[in-house]
Amino acid sequence: MTASPDRAQPFGERLRRAGEIAAEHGVDLLAITPGTDLRYLVGATGETHERLTCLLVPAAGHRAPPAIVVPKLEAPGLVGLGLADLGVETVTWNDGEDPYLLVSDLAGGPRRIAVADSMPAVHVFGLRDAFPDVAQVLAGPVLRELRMRKDPAEIDELRAAAAAIDRVHARMGEFLRVGRTEAAAGADIALALVEEGHTGAAFVIVASGPNGASPHHDVSDRVMQHGDMVVVDIGGPLPSGYYSDCTRTYVLGAEPDPEVRKAYEALQDAQEQAVRAVGPGVPAEQVDAAARTVLTEAGLGEHFIHRTGHGIGLDVHEQPYIVGGNDLALRPGMAFSVEPGVYLEGEWGARIEDIVVVTADGCERLNRQPRDLQVL
Ligand code: ZN
Ligand code: ZN
Ligand code: ZN
Numbered sequence: 001m002t003a004s005p006d007r008a009q010p011f012g013e014r015l016r017r018a019g020e021i022a023a024e025h026g027v028d029l030l031a032i033t034p035g036t037d038l039r040y041l042v043g044a045t046g047e048t049h050e051r052l053t054c055l056l057v058p059a060a061g062h063r064a065p066p067a068i069v070v071p072k073l074e075a076p077g078l079v080g081l082g083l084a085d086l087g088v089e090t091v092t093w094n095d096g097e098d099p100y101l102l103v104s105d106l107a108g109g110p111r112r113i114a115v116a117d118s119m120p121a122v123h124v125f126g127l128r129d130a131f132p133d134v135a136q137v138l139a140g141p142v143l144r145e146l147r148m149r150k151d152p153a154e155i156d157e158l159r160a161a162a163a164a165i166d167r168v169h170a171r172m173g174e175f176l177r178v179g180r181t182e183a184a185a186g187a188d189i190a191l192a193l194v195e196e197g198h199t200g201a202a203f204v205i206v207a208s209g210p211n212g213a214s215p216h217h218d219v220s221d222r223v224m225q226h227g228d229m230v231v232v233d234i235g236g237p238l239p240s241g242y243y244s245d246c247t248r249t250y251v252l253g254a255e256p257d258p259e260v261r262k263a264y265e266a267l268q269d270a271q272e273q274a275v276r277a278v279g280p281g282v283p284a285e286q287v288d289a290a291a292r293t294v295l296t297e298a299g300l301g302e303h304f305i306h307r308t309g310h311g312i313g314l315d316v317h318e319q320p321y322i323v324g325g326n327d328l329a330l331r332p333g334m335a336f337s338v339e340p341g342v343y344l345e346g347e348w349g350a351r352i353e354d355i356v357v358v359t360a361d362g363c364e365r366l367n368r369q370p371r372d373l374q375v376l
Pocket of ligand 3: 163233234235245246339353
């Protein structure tokens with residue numbers, strides 16, 4: 001007989017490590033409302049709202065056991081998470097009771113509480129009133145130490161997400177056509193994300209012609225024209241909650257002008273050099289600098305107007321950020337985007353984005369679709 005590992009690992013280990021890291025940060029208690037931190041720690045999905053649901057994780061060495069405070073009417077939703085097996089006590093409250101006082105009864109006299117970064121202000125203030133003399137800090141610095149470094153099962157999920165979005169990009173010829181609007185193409189692309197295994201499309205950017213110069217353009221009623229450059233940046237979660245995020249740039253119907261092609265080639269080189277810069281021990285900002293140097297030397301530095309990348313996992317944007325000034329040393333298991341772009345106001349734009357995972361000696365690039373400028 002083998003022990004059933006699925007519940008106890010990874011969540012038991014994650015809870016234990018969260019308590020240890022909290023202690024290292026001088027935090028006595030983590031207070032985690034529904035969101036990706038809660039999903040990471042105990043597997044609970046669902047959203048936060050006005051009724052308080054809150055996981056309490058005491059720092060290592062504190063006497064209070066982990067507990068989850070939950071409205072009685074929602075407690076059935078936690079059945080199946082195996083919380084009792086994880087040593088997490090479920091404590092329910094009824095409408096009319098003060099759940100924040102319940103938290104203070106369970107908390108064991110903390111001096112410093114770290115609240116989930118995404119906790120709604122209504123709950124932050126509720127806790128402040130229940131713990132008037134207790135310092136509140138953000139839990140992000142504690143949890144990111146865990147969440148930044150993906151375990152092998154998480155990396156498998158990110159691989160699956162990347163493969164799913166690659167399949168959507170491989171079908172782009174079905175969607176992008178001269179005479180269609182960005183919005184029409186975007187609607188089809190959103191369906192394709194689901195067909196290829198996502199639970200939904202979290203974002204679909206179809207930025208044609210001059211719209212490509214706006215990095216976070218959405219879709220519009222602009223009709224795509226012959227010769228347009230089209231930036232397509234798409235992603236969404238798999239059923240596991242892990243995200244895809246991949247950008248390719250296409251050109252419709254014709255080869256672009258020589259200077260556009262030249263700029264695109266510099267962009268492709270910048271993306272390649274940034275990916276090659278990734279490895280354990282490398283400061284995050286060095287990856288950003290690798291991309292920026294290539295574009296600056298090509299005379300395009302001022303047209304690369306955002307950071308090079310962001311971490312990805314249960315959130316589509318999370319730590320680590322690949323940005324100038326971030327001297328965080330990359331570690332194996334860290335997963336993030338490498339997505340330089342060039343944006344020429346009023347004319348066109350281009351971006352190339354892959355998700356990479358840091359390995360023992362470099363990185364694994366999860367997205368595999370061709371990065372050359374593809375003529376559709
Ligand atoms: Zn973005
Ligand atoms: Zn991205
Ligand atoms: Zn993206």
